[in-house]
Amino acid sequence: METVSSSALAKAAGVKSSQLRKDLGYFGQFGTRGLGYSVEELLTAIRELLGRSQFQPVVLVGAGNLGSALLRYSGFEKEGFEVVAAFDAFPDSVVKLGISTPVLAIEEMLAFIRTKEVRLAILCVPAENAQEVTNDLVGAGVTGILNFSPSVLQVPDAVTVNNVDLAVELENLSYFVREE
Amino acid sequence: METVSSSALAKAAGVKSSQLRKDLGYFGQFGTRGLGYSVEELLTAIRELLGRSQFQPVVLVGAGNLGSALLRYSGFEKEGFEVVAAFDAFPDSVVKLGISTPVLAIEEMLAFIRTKEVRLAILCVPAENAQEVTNDLVGAGVTGILNFSPSVLQVPDAVTVNNVDLAVELENLSYFVREE
DNA sequence: TGGTGTGAAGTGGTTCACAGCA
DNA sequence: TGCTGTGAACCACTTCACACCA
Numbered sequence A, B: 001m002e003t004v005s006s007s008a009l010a011k012a013a014g015v016k017s018s019q020l021r022k023d024l025g026y027f028g029q030f031g032t033r034g035l036g037y038s039v040e041e042l043l044t045a046i047r048e049l050l051g052r053s054q055f056q057p058v059v060l061v062g063a064g065n066l067g068s069a070l071l072r073y074s075g076f077e078k079e080g081f082e083v084v085a086a087f088d089a090f091p092d093s094v095v096k097l098g099i100s101t102p103v104l105a106i107e108e109m110l111a112f113i114r115t116k117e118v119r120l121a122i123l124c125v126p127a128e129n130a131q132e133v134t135n136d137l138v139g140a141g142v143t144g145i146l147n148f149s150p151s152v153l154q155v156p157d158a159v160t161v162n163n164v165d166l167a168v169e170l171e172n173l174s175y176f177v178r179e180e
Numbered sequence C: 001t002g003g004t005g006t007g008a009a010g011t012g013g014t015t016c017a018c019a020g021c022a
Numbered sequence D: 001t002g003c004t005g006t007g008a009a010c011c012a013c014t015t016c017a018c019a020c021c022a
Helices: A006-013 A017-025 A039-049 A065-072 A106-116 A127-140 A166-177 B006-013 B017-025 B039-049 B065-072 B106-116 B127-140 B166-178
Strands: A036-038 A056-061 A081-088 A103-105 A120-123 A144-147 A160-163 B036-038 B056-061 B081-088 B103-105 B120-123 B144-147 B160-163
Touching: A006 A017, A006 A036, A036 A039, A056 A065, A056 A106, A056 B166, A065 A081, A065 B065, A081 A106, A081 B166, A103 A106, A106 A127, A120 A127, A120 B166, A127 A144, A144 B166, A160 B166, A166 B056, A166 B081, A166 B120, A166 B144, A166 B160, B006 B017, B006 B036, B036 B039, B056 B065, B056 B106, B065 B081, B081 B106, B103 B106, B106 B127, B120 B127, B127 B144
Parallel strands: A056 A081, A056 A120, A081 A103, A120 A144, A144 A160, B056 B081, B056 B120, B081 B103, B120 B144, B144 B160
Antiparallel strands: none
């Protein structure tokens, strides 16, 4: 299988083929008319686009319930990300079973991030500490935050925040489920 | 604090006040001109709207890496959801440490969901089994699925799927981080 | 002929701006 | 006077439709 059509890709992704072609169009011309997209070329182009040519180190902050749960989840690795360290206010009380990532004291965070030049952070601290920790992360040089805490973070324009609120996701579903 | 203005709420939620007013407007008139919204009334109205007047039972399917991680996370409970059971193809090999939810064999799922009239499911099975399990869930009466598996699920119109793909979230960030 | 690339049309959601009411 | 409720204007994204090329 050398090439793939926009409609095949679109079907797999759950979108319309025109959508897919237009989206790719914003970044360049990757396909051949009448043929489709070269799987190989498209793959490297997208990898390049996403800045995923090489591994991205990630830190996780807040190894409480959700945080340590995510540390046990190895799904990030296979997508090219590596959680290089976790930080917690009370690293000694974190249950390390099944966790291979080092869990360090929050005081070591700034130096670690600066030294390793980490740009991505996964934030799992309680809402009341979220902004404070965010400020520290940004100060250390983090420019992308995956925020699992239920709070609206204030960050400079140069920093991107993606929010994942599991309770909100369930509430959302709950709305559609409520009517018989 | 009896009342709250749309702009205060909007600030807290990270949206514009006009947005918030319009959104509420789709469901009715909850505020008083010149005063704002009664905190008490708005709260009950929203609870009603979300179908959260009473507890919602939820099942979790696939207690592998991510699934068992979520079982240890107790964040759902406090938002009015209760994970009443988890199902896995190999329930005996699931590490139960820190998990109070019963982990049952997948064969028991259909009967359980029908008996308990569960409407919401959290799906954490591998992508290759996702569609098959989804069919079973829908057949059993589930109408809302929180899908953590990286796959596009085919479901009837009456069923709502919310997708949460942690790798995609990180990739998304990765794009914005890549440029200095 | 088949499938991309892309202007143009369509659609839905956001923001404005202000009338109207406590 | 202050703040909601809401039509109208605006904007961004989606879909269509077809020219163009391997």
